[in-house]
Amino acid sequence: MSSVIIQVYGAIQRLKQDLKNLHSFALELSRDFQHQCKNSLYQVLTAVQRIQLQNEAMHTFQTKAFDLEQSLQEVNERYQQEKQKRKILHNSLVELRGNIRVHCRIRPLLPFDTASGHSVSQDRHRKLSEEVAHATDDETVLVKCNRPGHTLINKTFQFDRVYSAAESQDTVFADVLPLLTSLLDGYNVCIMAYGQTGSGKTYTMLGPQSEDDVTLSIEDEPELGIIPRATEEVFRIISEKPPGSHWVEVSVVEVYNNEIFDLLAKDSCGRVFGVKRDVVTTKEGKSDVPLLTYETVENAVEFLQLVDKGLQLRAQHPTLVHAHSSRSHLVVTLTITTKAVSADSFAPLWTDEQSSPRLSKELFCTFPQQMKDDKLIFPSRASSPAQFESTEKLKHIKTKLQLVDLAGSECVGMSGVTGVALRETSFINRSLSALSDVLGAIAEQRSHIPYRNSKLTHLLQDSIGDYFFCLLCNNIELHFF
Numbered sequence: 242m243s244s245v246i247i248q249v250y251g252a253i254q255r256l257k258q259d260l261k262n263l264h265s266f267a268l269e270l271s272r273d274f275q276h277q278c279k280n281s282l283y284q285v286l287t288a289v290q291r292i293q294l295q296n297e298a299m300h301t302f303q304t305k306a307f308d309l310e311q312s313l314q315e316v317n318e319r320y321q322q323e324k325q326k327r328k329i330l331h332n333s334l335v336e337l338r339g340n341i342r343v344h345c346r347i348r349p350l351l352p353f354d355t356a357s358g359h360s361v362s363q364d365r366h367r368k369l370s371e372e373v374a375h376a377t378d379d380e381t382v383l384v385k386c387n388r389p390g391h392t393l394i395n396k397t398f399q400f401d402r403v404y405s406a407a408e409s410q411d412t413v414f415a416d417v418l419p420l421l422t423s424l425l426d427g428y429n430v431c432i433m434a435y436g437q438t439g440s441g442k443t444y445t446m447l448g449p450q451s452e453d454d455v456t457l458s459i460e461d462e463p464e465l466g467i468i469p470r471a472t473e474e475v476f477r478i479i480s481e482k483p484p485g486s487h488w489v490e491v492s493v494v495e496v497y498n499n500e501i502f503d504l505l506a507k508d509s510c511g512r513v514f515g516v517k518r519d520v521v522t523t524k525e526g527k528s529d530v531p532l533l534t535y536e537t538v539e540n541a542v543e544f545l546q547l548v549d550k551g552l553q554l555r556a557q558h559p560t561l562v563h564a565h566s567s568r569s570h571l572v573v574t575l576t577i578t579t580k581a582v583s584a585d586s587f588a589p590l591w592t593d594e595q596s597s598p599r600l601s602k603e604l605f606c607t608f609p610q611q612m613k614d615d616k617l618i619f620p621s622r623a624s625s626p627a628q629f630e631s632t633e634k635l636k637h638i639k640t641k642l643q644l645v646d647l648a649g650s651e652c653v654g655m656s657g658v659t660g661v662a663l664r665e666t667s668f669i670n671r672s673l674s675a676l677s678d679v680l681g682a683i684a685e686q687r688s689h690i691p692y693r694n695s696k697l698t699h700l701l702q703d704s705i706g707d708y709f710f711c712l713l714c715n716n717i718e719l720h721f722f
């Protein structure tokens with residue numbers, strides 16, 4: 242019996258020991274578990290805290306981004322408003338100076354003016370070697386009219402600006418520059434050189450002409466004229482606009498004996514040859530030359546190469562005064578197409594109040610019919626930019642820059658021309674006279690402007706109607722007095 246009790250007691254002791262072991266194992270387990278839970282909880286809490294911090298940072302960032310976006314929008318709106326104001330001010334300034342402006346350039350006395358090769362009389366030799374016209378200030382030219390059998394008369398003529406013989410191509414171009422900004426603002430612009438044969442029209446518009454290759458930039462040839470300089474400037478302005486928003490097409494024509502010749506038309510071998518074209522008025526009242534060749538150009542170099550090709554075909558004949566006289570009017574047209582990004586991207590620049598007739602400008606007209614000291618009023622017309630003629634539906638707006646090197650005017654009686662040359666001279670003088678009529682009609686604000694009286698004025702109709710800038714070139718002789 243006692244051995245049974247002992248066995249039971251032993252079993253109870255072992256069970257106790259097992260229970261004790263189990264208990265301490267359970268304790269250990271629970272301690273581990275608690276520790277792990279604590280760790281996980283800590284990690285979860287840290288992660289939550291991090292997320293909270295990130296959320297806060299995100300929120301701050303979002304608020305800042307929103308603020309920045311708003312101020313960017315405000316700045317952008319202010320920039321657009323300032324841009325509109327700049328356009329208004331710029332174009333008002335251009336208008337205040339006059340939609341039609343006539344500047345006079347006197348060219349220096351050159352060696353060939355007195356060269357013995359000239360078949361001129363002794364009397365003319367004497368007159369040629371003395372300066373008969375000079376600038377008395379930057380708006381006045383004094384001309385000594387000293388004709389055989391007449392008493393010497395000094396006449397003064399006033400222009401918007403007079404350039405003396407010493408003034409550079411740079412100075413002349415500086416006055417043209419603001420018009421190019423207007424061009425990109427949606428106005429058509431016409432810049433032309435008018436004057437007697439040999440007076441420096443081609444030099445002013447293109448630069449010195451050589452038999453060699455065309456000069457391709459102002460760095461290579463500082464004497465470059467208005468045409469290459471204006472093109473460089475147009476491409477410079479375009480480079481500041483969004484890529485692909487503007488493109489430029491070029492046409493080169495000459496008006497010879499009242500006929501229009503396309504100087505960029507190519508034959509089947511790709512060679513350029515002058516093809517006769519006609520000018521018509523479209524149903525929108527614009528001038529257009531059907532089938533005229535337009536070449537797209539990407540930069541001023543490409544443009545000059547094209548113009549150079551066209552120039553090879555231009556009619557030239559020697560006159561008594563000038564061995565390489567251009568006998569045709571050269572019209573280089575840059576058509577700039579602007580992609581309108583939105584309906585209001587070409588919002589009107591003028592309010593009604595602003596478009597009311599502004600300053601009238603007094604000019605002495607310098608064209609043959611008005612040379613007899615007539616004082617004409619050239620009002621500043623409140624012309625609308627070309628874009629206004631487009632409806633909102635249109636996606637593209639076209640503006641034209643027409644650069645014109647007119648044929649030399651000659652006094653038929655004094656130049657001694659005969660035959661073909663006489664015919665050329667008579668056509669040249671008739672078209673210049675038609676140009677004078679058009680400008681007179683615009684100046685007097687007549688309801689009918691006789692653009693169609695000559696192919697030259699018909700061709701230039703759109704640009705003369707907006708901004709017209711004429712450079713009256715003078716050499717030492719002024720035959721038309």
Ligand SMILES: Nc1ncnc2c1ncn2[C@@H]1O[C@H](COP(=O)(O)OP(=O)(O)OP(=O)(O)O)[C@@H](O)[C@H]1O
Nearest residue numbers: 348438439440441442443444449563566567648649
């Ligand atoms: N401001 C100037 N400075 C230096 N040379 C000039 C200037 N103006 C003109 N010349 C030179 O005078 C000559 C005649 O000039 P240009 O060919 O430009 O005359 P034009 O008016 O175009 O003549 P035409 O009507 O007969 O073609 C050229 O040799 C030209 O280089």
